[in-house]
Structures are given as structure tokens and as C-alpha cells.
Amino acid sequence: MDIPEELATDDSELKTGERLRALRESRGLSRPVLAGMCGRGPDWLKKIETGERELTSHPLLLRLAAALQVADLSVITGTDTPAAAATAVPLGRLSHPGMPxxxxxxxxxxxxxxxxxxxxxxxxxxxxxxxxxxxxxxxxxxxxxxxxxxxxxxxxxxxxxxxxxxxxxxxxxxxxxxxxxxxxxxxxxxxxxxxxxxxxxxxxxxxxxxQPAAIAAASWNLGNILRETSYPEEALRVVEEAAALIRPHLDGAPEDWRGIYGALQLHAAVTFARDGREGDAWRYWKKGDQIAKSLPAGYVHPSTVFGRANVDFHAVSVATDLKKSQKAIGLADDIDPDVMPSVERRARLWVEVARGHLQRGDRTAALHVMQMAQRIGAETVAYTPSARSVAADLWRSAPRALRPEAAALAVKVGIATA
Structure with missing residues (x-):
């Protein structure tokens, strides 16, 4: 992120609190939001910004830097602060205070x-x-x-x-x-x-x-990273090789081995859908569906949450990624989300439904659904780019009567509204 103009030069007159306030306001963050990202209350941050309290904790300084997306601590403390010298903060696309x-x-x-x-x-x-x-x-x-x-x-x-x-x-x-x-x-x-x-x-x-099941699970994880970093073909190769590795062991294997095998099929389905390959996407989704049918009705894989509900949730994701919004919303209408034990996955379902409504141009419905997603899984929405993208779209283009609600959602998600 850009550094505020008042901090762009070496101004030793600015105190740490003044620098923090300038950075926070330039990011469009309220005191409660930034303080909460550091596990503290707004009064704590107010006292630091006004100079009533010194910022002496290095871990808290790192958390503030990560939350503000500042890679150099001296931007916060001033170049004359020894503790800040040559200290860099690792940053991803988003920030979280636990990352350091x-x-x-x-x-x-x-x-x-x-x-x-x-x-x-x-x-x-x-x-x-x-x-x-x-x-x-x-x-x-x-x-x-x-x-x-x-x-x-x-x-x-x-x-x-x-x-x-x-x-x-x-x-x-x-x-x-x-x-x-x-x-x-x-x-x-x-x-x-x-x-x-x-x-x-x-x-x-x-x-x-x-251990084949552990290898398959790790490959599912690697496939996620490959897909999210724009290597879909490599992601498909990894998950297909993992599926081939575990397939011979499925007869008589523990249920979780079939669970991870099913998760690999759904991974491929979504990867194909994002690439616009409709036939392949539904073909792999059906493979996952067959695996779910072979498992007990209430089965849920402990880490991937593969099971009957997750297969149905993935059908919505596949349809949305294929830009089949009417189908996605129709599929979602037939789902009972409460059968999914994962809060994280339920929140992501509603994000997918919101994406479908946006594809149809129905921003009122999209806002309602995104508010549900945020209430269900606050951090899932705040730290998922697709969810943030929907929230930002709604903030920019919600109907006039709904703009206050869209702005409130944007603040909760951590999108600057100032």
C-alpha cells in the first residue's frame, strides 16, 4: 500500500502515535477495527495515537504493521528508532496480525x-x-x-x-x-x-x-495453492496424480481415505469450472457425488469437510464459476446449509450465492446474502478475496437506499470506505 504523503519524507517531528493515526486514516480503518485486528480495544489505540501511552511491545508493533500493510517498521516508529532499524514485516495479499x-x-x-x-x-x-x-x-x-x-x-x-x-x-x-x-x-x-x-x-x-491418504491430503492442499496462483493445469496434474495414487487402496480402506479421494474430485471440478470447461467440471463433480453416496449419510471428512453437504455446496460453486447464475441460485435454494458442520464452508456458500446474484445484476439480493455470510463467518468473509470483491462491488454500486448497509458491510469486511 501507499504511504501517506505526510509520512513519505523523513519527518522526525512526527511521533509514533501521529504516524499510526495517519496510516490508519489513509487505509480507511476505524480505531475499533485496527485495534481489534491486534487483539486490543479502541481505548488502547487511542492512547497510543494521542501520546498518552508508549508503544513498547515489539510483537504489537509487528501486528500493527501487518494490519496496516507496512513492510518497514520505521514508517510507524520513525527512522530514529533503533528497534525499527532493518526490520521488515512479511506481507501477503491481505494482512493478519498473527502472521509474524x-x-x-x-x-x-x-x-x-x-x-x-x-x-x-x-x-x-x-x-x-x-x-x-x-x-x-x-x-x-x-x-x-x-x-x-x-x-x-x-x-x-x-x-x-x-x-x-x-x-x-x-x-x-x-x-x-x-x-x-x-x-x-x-x-x-x-x-x-x-x-x-x-x-x-x-x-x-x-x-x-x-501414507497414501496423507499424501493425497497434502496434494489437495498443494492443488489449492497452484489454482489460486494461476497454475490450473499444474493443480489438475497434482490432484489427478494423488487420486491415482490412493485409488488402488480404497477397497476396505478407512472412510477418511475415500473422503479425501472425493475431495480431490471436487477440487478438479472447481478448477475446470474456473477455466470454463463445463463438461469436465460436471464430470468430476459427479465423481465426487458418487463417492459421497458410497459413504454413510452423515459422513464428513475432518479437514476438507467432504461429504454429502459439501458435494451439494460445490455444485453451487461450479455453476457460479461457469457463470450459470440461474442454475447456481436454483441449486442453493434446495440446500439446507445447517447440515454443514463447517461455519467456514457455510459462509463461503453464501458468498457463492451472492456472486450468482451479482451476475444477474440483483444487488439487493446479493447484499442480503453477503450480510448473512458475514454474520456466519466474519473472518472467512474478511480474508477471502472473492468475498471482499463482492463486498467492494456492492459498496460501489448498491442501490441508493441500500448504500448505508453496503458501507457498513464494507467496514466490517475491512474495505476502506473513506
Whole structure:
């Protein structure tokens, strides 16, 4: 982002609080919004901006920089502040205050064994499973999961280094899950280099464990990153190879092995749809549909949430990506969203429906649906580019009578309205 004109020159007269206020206002952020992104209240930020309180916490300084999309801390503190010298903040397409701690855990991986004993693989996997559940059930999943990830990453790495044999393979599976979860929680907020490191480590750990289901899950994660960075053909190759790897093991395999296989089919369906390849998109969606029918009615894969409801949700996504808005909205009308246990996935469904309404030019319906999505999953909407794009479109072009509501939505999503 651009630096405000008043900060573009080396003005040593400006204090930290004055710099913060100028940066915040230039981003169109209110005090409550910026303070909330740092896990603090608006009074805390007001006292810093007015000079009543000094900003002495380096972690909080990093969180403010990430939230304001400032890569150089000296822009906030002034060039004469020693703590700010040569300090850069890693930034993704969006910002989240938890990113610096996750960056540190991933990018400063220790090669020296820790003094404490390694985590028990079963206990480690239990913590990972619990964190996945938090990801799918919390309305502030990035913040809550992001707070747990640094310790999980370090404990997983330590277990893999310290254990051997079957215990080490189980730890590798848990570590692969940890890095997959990291990829989900930092999507769009992680710098490109971290996103690729995380995806590669998830796949490498799964391959070291020699466990087909873990390899397939890590490939599903890598496919997401490839697709979102405009490499659709590479994404398809990865998920198709993973599906071919796990396919021979499906007979008699645990339900979750078929669950991840089904998730790979839906991944391919959406990738084809975004490329405008309608026949291929629906062909792969039907493969996922058949897998869902072969599983118990209430089955849900723990991380991808593949199951009957997710197959139906993906039908809406495929239709929307193919610009078949009437079909997408009709499909959504037949869905009971409450059968989906994932808050994150329910919010994304309504974003897809809002996109469909926008394709038809119905901004009133799109605004109503986006308000629902934001209430269901605040951080899902705030940190998903497609959702932010819909909110920005509504803010710019909502009917006159609905502009106050569209502006309020834009503020909640974190889009500047000033």
C-alpha cells in the first residue's frame, strides 16, 4: 500500500502515535477495527495515537504493521528508532496480525533437537484434530487457529526429529496435517514464499510417512495453492496424480481415505469450472457425488469437510464459476446449509450465492446474502478475496437506499470506505 504523503519524507517531528493515526486514516480503518485486528480495544489505540501511552511491545508493533500493510517498521516508529532499524514485516495479499508469529515458526525452523522430550504422536495428532475442528467451527477461525499454530509447528518438527520407526511415521502424518492447516489459515495473508514452503513441507512429511491418504491430503492442499496462483493445469496434474495414487487402496480402506479421494474430485471440478470447461467440471463433480453416496449419510471428512453437504455446496460453486447464475441460485435454494458442520464452508456458500446474484445484476439480493455470510463467518468473509470483491462491488454500486448497509458491510469486511 501507499504511504501517506505526510509520512513519505523523513519527518522526525512526527511521533509514533501521529504516524499510526495517519496510516490508519489513509487505509480507511476505524480505531475499533485496527485495534481489534491486534487483539486490543479502541481505548488502547487511542492512547497510543494521542501520546498518552508508549508503544513498547515489539510483537504489537509487528501486528500493527501487518494490519496496516507496512513492510518497514520505521514508517510507524520513525527512522530514529533503533528497534525499527532493518526490520521488515512479511506481507501477503491481505494482512493478519498473527502472521509474524507463524512466519517465525515456519521460517526459523531449528535444526538442533530441543532439550525437552518429543510430543507423543497420538497426543500431537489429537491437538491437530482439535485445531481442525476449531478452524471449521469458529467465526474467527484465522485468529484463534493462528494463535495455536506456532507451538504446533515447533512441536511437530521436534517430534519428527526426535522419534524413529513407526512413531516417527505417525509424527510425520501429524506434521503434514499441521502444515496443511497452516496453509488454510494463512491463505491470502501469507507471503508467497511462505505459502510454497508450507505446501512443500506438508507433502514432504506425508511422503516420508509413506501414507497414501496423507499424501493425497497434502496434494489437495498443494492443488489449492497452484489454482489460486494461476497454475490450473499444474493443480489438475497434482490432484489427478494423488487420486491415482490412493485409488488402488480404497477397497476396505478407512472412510477418511475415500473422503479425501472425493475431495480431490471436487477440487478438479472447481478448477475446470474456473477455466470454463463445463463438461469436465460436471464430470468430476459427479465423481465426487458418487463417492459421497458410497459413504454413510452423515459422513464428513475432518479437514476438507467432504461429504454429502459439501458435494451439494460445490455444485453451487461450479455453476457460479461457469457463470450459470440461474442454475447456481436454483441449486442453493434446495440446500439446507445447517447440515454443514463447517461455519467456514457455510459462509463461503453464501458468498457463492451472492456472486450468482451479482451476475444477474440483483444487488439487493446479493447484499442480503453477503450480510448473512458475514454474520456466519466474519473472518472467512474478511480474508477471502472473492468475498471482499463482492463486498467492494456492492459498496460501489448498491442501490441508493441500500448504500448505508453496503458501507457498513464494507467496514466490517475491512474495505476502506473513506
Amino acid at each position: 508469529d507463524i512466519w517465525s515458526a515456519v521460517m526459523t525452523r531449528s535444526l538442533v533437537p530441543a532439550a525437552s522430550g518429543p510430543a507423543d504422536p497420538a497426543s500431537l495428532q489429537g491437538r491437530v484434530d482439535q485445531t481442525w475442528r476449531m478452524w471449521h467451527t469458529s467465526t474467527h477461525n484465522r485468529t484463534e487457529v493462528g494463535a495455536l499454530l506456532p507451538d504446533l509447528i515447533r512441536d511437530g518438527e521436534h517430534a519428527v526429529r526426535a522419534l524413529d520407526g513407526e512413531q516417527r511415521r505417525r509424527a510425520q502424518v501429524a506434521l503434514s496435517d499441521i502444515y496443511r492447516l497452516t496453509g488454510q489459515a494463512t491463505a491470502y495473508v501469507a507471503p508467497a514464499e511462505l505459502a510454497w514452503v508450507v505446501a512443500d513441507r506438508a507433502l514432504a512429511a506425508a511422503q516420508a510417512a509413506d
